[in-house]
Amino acid sequence: MSPPQRQQEAYLKLAKPQQKNDPLHRSKILLLGTRRFIERTISSRAIIEHDYRSGKTSILQVLFKNLPSKQTFYLEPTMRVTKHPYDTLIPLEIWDCPGNITVDTLGAPLSEFASIVFVIDIRDLYQQPVVKLVEFIVAACQVNPNINLEVFVHKAEKLQEDDKIENFRQIHERVMDRLVDESPEYEQVPLNFHLTSVYDYTLQEAFSRVIHKLIDSLPYLENLLNVFCSNTSSPKAFLFDTTSKLYVATDASPVDQATHNLCCDYLQMLNSFGPLYKSNAPPQADTPDSAKPSTKAPFYPSASTSLSPSQPVTLTYHLVTPHLALVASLPTPVFEMRRGLVEWNVVWFREGVREIWEVEKERSEGELV
Amino acid sequence: MKKKVLLMGASGSGKTSMRSMIFSNNPASLTSRLGATIDVEQNHVRFLGDLILNLWDCGGQDAFMDSYLSTQRSTIFSHAGVMIYVFDVESREMAKDLEYYRDCLDGLSQFSKDASVFLLVHKMDLVREGERSAVFQRKAAELDKASGDFPVKVLGTSIYDETLYKAWSSIVNTLIPNARNLNTHLRIFAEACSAMEVILFERATFLVIATSSSSDASDSVVTHSLDPKRYERTSELIKAFKQSCSRLREEFHSLEMELAEFTAVLDEMTKNTYVLVVVHNPVVETAAIKMNIRMARKKFEELQGDTLIS
DSSP states (O other): OOHHHHHHHHHHHHHSOOOTTOOOOOEEEEEEOOEEEEEEEEOSSOEEEEEEEOOHHHHHHHHHSOOOGGGGGGOOOOOSOEEEEEESSSEEEEEEOOTTOOTTTTSSOGGGOSEEEEEEETTOOSHHHHHHHHHHHHHHHHHOTTOEEEEEEEOGGGSOHHHHHHHHHHHHHHHHHHHHHHOGGGGGOOEEEEEOOTTSTHHHHHHHHHHHTTOTTHHHHHHHHHHHHHHHTOSEEEEEETTTOOEEEEOSSOOOHHHHHHHHHHHHHHHHHHHHTOOOOOOOTTHHHHHSGGGSOOOOOEEEEEEESSSOEEEEEEEOSSSEEEEEEEEHHHHHHSHHHHHHHHHHHHHHHHHHHHHHHHHHHHTTO | OEEEEEEEESTTSSHHHHHHHHHSOOOGGGGGGOOOOOSEEEEEEEETTTEEEEEEEEOOSHHHHHHHHTTTHHHHHTTEEEEEEEEETTOSOHHHHHHHHHHHHHHHHHHOTTOEEEEEEEOGGGSOGGGHHHHHHHHHHHHHHHHTTSOEEEEEOOTTSTHHHHHHHHHHHHHSTTHHHHHHHHHHHHHHTTOSEEEEEETTTOOEEEESSOTTOOHHHHHHTOOTTHHHHHHHHHHHHHHHHHHTTOEEEEEEEEOSSOEEEEEEOSTTEEEEEEEOOTTOOHHHHHHHHHHHHHHHHHHHHHHHHO
């Protein structure tokens, strides 16, 4: 079998849904939070509990199950630890825990986890979540000093701009104070705080940064993107995971939120367009042939949208692996006049990403053996 | 050419929210900031270039309604092209709403007999998803009965999904005199592109003006059985993307897609319309479609000119 053929077959294999007990070594992310009953109104007939939850399940559903943010209100509370596998460049496993979890009831040693994401409701200024967070940090640092610790100060949409910053700062301060109280050496613990909300793309941005720390090949991907950007004079390019809208890597220029939002909206639109005009025609006679990859060159979906008028920009979209897409903003004159060259660059970029992806895949399969 | 559009209904039924979404490009989340409409707010909306919609957003509080029906009766109801009457699906005073509606219908038949009437059962998002069609059927029957002999069209709408665009597309379709002619030409154009479907949108509102598939559904579309909600969903999606572009002070210009399922190009057709060409044949390149659009532009400019003179 020639190498390109083998590559194609590997490609097809991965496009299929994973089997139940897949033999992949997944990077584990632990998602923690609190759940408390703050207020009880007792009327003659019923006890109404105002349930303040931090929003872990909402985060997972919005990111990986495409749940519209408005619907998160109806989610049931999580009662036991649930594991969500997710495949992007590297295979992930995200553990969604009930609010009352402790280090002992988790059912797995903390050393197994690559990252811990702690979710705090931005309105929750009481001691309890902070105490719990610190407890986990201390326990995690003892068994695994290299663990990545992230704090999502969540539900930012509930507060006005000024209060938002103030509460964010307060929560940050409390956590740090408490950590230093435990022992002064914890002052050096690298702890990242993010302000997030499911109603905009701050969540995607923060979670992207969590994932970046788990991808060992990140510098190589970034380098590929840098080369792509300089060759096509693109001001910004992202490598996105198409379904979750997380970006796996981006070029060296700083991420500006407006551009990131636009790219996310663009992906959202393309994702919704796909099924809209899909033909439900009964399979025709020639389809069995096209199913064989050897007779047909692999097809990579692509799209572009041009924007004006300030400086004409074209947003391009090129799928590079079954789950990853290159989204770049290019000056429209470059895209229109030198489209062939841009696509040539995309081809080489794709080759590069594919190589890295194969290595990552081999490694995650091999590590278990 | 000017067409008068009356937007009426009880206070708080959602008239102004609807108008701001369709004609001012506001997202649904911002409609909660709108205040009550005092008396009549008149707007001129340029639709399809020379066709101007004269939108009368009539505040729905009882005092205003009474004055529309008495002292202002002739000003309000004369020369109307369309009356859109909005009912809140969860209205607590349906009897009163119906009474006002019947009075308005009387006024309309007195001053502008030929006006078409659209009844929108609005805020359908408040009804549970499973019960929606049953609730709508019941309301529609009730409204049909209240309208007597007057021919009306009842539509269920919500600003949170694509039904809003579906309703308004069918409303503006009655205002474009030669829509049928456009459909025929789009069909010819679709054949030239070997396209599955060609859809023409108004530029500012992205409402559907005409499509290549005729109402009795041509064979090719049936065999491919596309999503029945595709037109409204497209309007909704493009509108949402236009909004996110404008947040960056950019303006949406064109879109081409080569997806696994189909190839599509969305581009300017005439100076106030956009066209979406959807092709399922993987051999057809987007550049070829763009070329066809460029060649068809002149013809469609002419057609549109004709439509508006007649």
